[in-house]
Amino acid sequence: xxxxxxxxxxxxxxxxxxxxxIQNPSDAxxxxxxxxxxxxxxxxxxxxxxYLDFCNVVxxxxxxxxxxxxxxxxxxxxxxxxNLLEDLKQTIExxxxxxxxxxxxxxxxxxxxxxxxxxxxxxxxxxxxxxxYGQVIDGAIQDRSWYAYLKAEVLKSGNEEAIxxxxxxxxxxxxxxxxxxxxxxxxxxxxSLNFKYEFMANDVFEIYSKSPIWTAEDEAHVSDTEKxxxxxxxxxxxxxxxxxxxxxxxxxLQTKKNQPKRRCKCYNAHGLKVPINRRLxxx
Numbered sequence: 245x246x247x248x249x250x251x252x253x254x255x256x257x258x259x260x261x262x263x264x265x266i267q268n269p270s271d272a273x274x275x276x277x278x279x280x281x282x283x284x285x286x287x288x289x290x291x292x293x294x295y296l297d298f299c300n301v302v303x304x305x306x307x308x309x310x311x312x313x314x315x316x317x318x319x320x321x322x323x324x325x326x327n328l329l330e331d332l333k334q335t336i337e338x339x340x341x342x343x344x345x346x347x348x349x350x351x352x353x354x355x356x357x358x359x360x361x362x363x364x365x366x367x368x369x370x371x372x373x374x375x376x377y378g379q380v381i382d383g384a385i386q387d388r389s390w391y392a393y394l395k396a397e398v399l400k401s402g403n404e405e406a407i408x409x410x411x412x413x414x415x416x417x418x419x420x421x422x423x424x425x426x427x428x429x430x431x432x433x434x435x436s437l438n439f440k441y442e443f444m445a446n447d448v449f450e451i452y453s454k455s456p457i458w459t460a461e462d463e464a465h466v467s468d469t470e471k472x473x474x475x476x477x478x479x480x481x482x483x484x485x486x487x488x489x490x491x492x493x494x495x496x497l498q499t500k501k502n503q504p505k506r507r508c509k510c511y512n513a514h515g516l517k518v519p520i521n522r523r524l525x526x527x
Contacts (some may be wrong), residue, residue, distance in 0.1 A: 262311035277356030282469035284310025383484035387418035426474035
């Protein structure tokens, strides 16, 4: 990433929140909502930059994640959806003032897609549009599919250690007690890394390690922040379902004609490569 980016900490809803800005000649701003909860994506900004040179892009480390958590040492009891929604609301207000524009788009991935959809349900008039990728619709269906896939793959492998790890998880997952969901989820997550269902963790950390903003302190904390967010898993992810929601707001999406196609690599939940050959232009 060339030195087009700037970093800052800004007082947002009672904490010092970390921002990374990549500015381009545009009056549109895309605010990236990272996954996890607790897995900041500001570290991969440099990797995504070549695909996002048509708008301004703002990464912020959410409460309890990344450099924001390192700076503030947020306690688990303060990691609640209401706080994160207010953080995002104040973030949007700040970005509108900083960039002198009302053309704000949210781009939410995985957990960030949950935060993003809950935000636009509550405050639809404060943003121009929303982009969901790895969008969570019905968490229980997703979890059941995940568990069934892993169970089949583990048993097929005959790996005794993996079978033992699978058997340690409640066979009725995700139908477990709310205070046990994160523990069960995390056990499956660690198991899934060896069976190509989840993202390739080693690849992600290699990308992290090459980031110009990655430090030894970041590395020391990254594995702890997701566990810190266990309360959010138990209270929000378990039973999350927005399949009944049909309308958020009549956003009009437009694309410019005669723009060159751009290709990048994308992987779906099963680790299969999916080509992306359209470039989104924010007008």
